[in-house]
Amino acid sequence: MTVQTPQPLPFGSRPYDRVAFDRRELGIILGLYGRMVATGEWRDYAISSLRDAAIFSVFRRTAEVPLYRIEKHPKLRMRQGMYALIGPDGQVLRRGHDLALVLRFLERKLFRAIE
Numbered sequence: 001m002t003v004q005t006p007q008p009l010p011f012g013s014r015p016y017d018r019v020a021f022d023r024r025e026l027g028i029i030l031g032l033y034g035r036m037v038a039t040g041e042w043r044d045y046a047i048s049s050l051r052d053a054a055i056f057s058v059f060r061r062t063a064e065v066p067l068y069r070i071e072k073h074p075k076l077r078m079r080q081g082m083y084a085l086i087g088p089d090g091q092v093l094r095r096g097h098d099l100a101l102v103l104r105f106l107e108r109k110l111f112r113a114i115e
Contacts, residue, residue, distance in 0.1 A: 003017050004009070017051060017064065018049040018051060018054075018073055019049060019050060019051070019052060019053055019060055019072060019073075019074055020049045020054050021052045021054050021056065021072060025072070028099050028100055028103065029056050029070060029099070031104070032103055032106060032107065033045060033058065035037075035107075036058075036106070041060070042058050042059070042060060043059060043060060043061060044058075044059040044061070045057060045058050045059065046059070046066075051075065052070060052074075052075060053071055053073045054071070054072040055069055055070070055072075055093070056069070056070040056071075057069050057070075058070075065088055066088065067087075067088055068078065068082075068085060068086065068088070068093075069086040070083070070084075070086075070087075070099075070102075071084045071086060071105070072086075079095075080095050080096075081095050081097040081102075082094040082097070083095065083096055083097070083098070083099045083102045085102050085103065085105055085106070086100070088091060096100060110114055
């Protein structure tokens with residue numbers, strides 16, 4: 001049996017250097033996600049925590065490109081707002097300082113007229 005000493009992490013790659021959604025933000029996002037799954041619009045999601053952004057991607061089917069991406073960029077907090085809703089073609093649909101207001105764009109799709 002050989003004993004190996006743990007290797008130190010490279011400079012600047014500490015695990016807490018990544019941006020992530022907090023519990024309140026995830027509660028808002030997953031609440032909307034649950035309602036959209038119940039209507040059959042969405043079926044899968046992915047969460048990415050990068051160095052400068054956190055991304056929540058929503059898919060209609062697993063093998064497709066994301067329908068929407070909900071992004072959090074803390075560096076834009078004092079400018080345009082750190083939350084952005086991005087469409088499937090990469091176009092920014094909504095941007096703002098409040099996540100609930102940004103996601104209100106998607107909640108309009110929940111209410112449909114019944115004939």
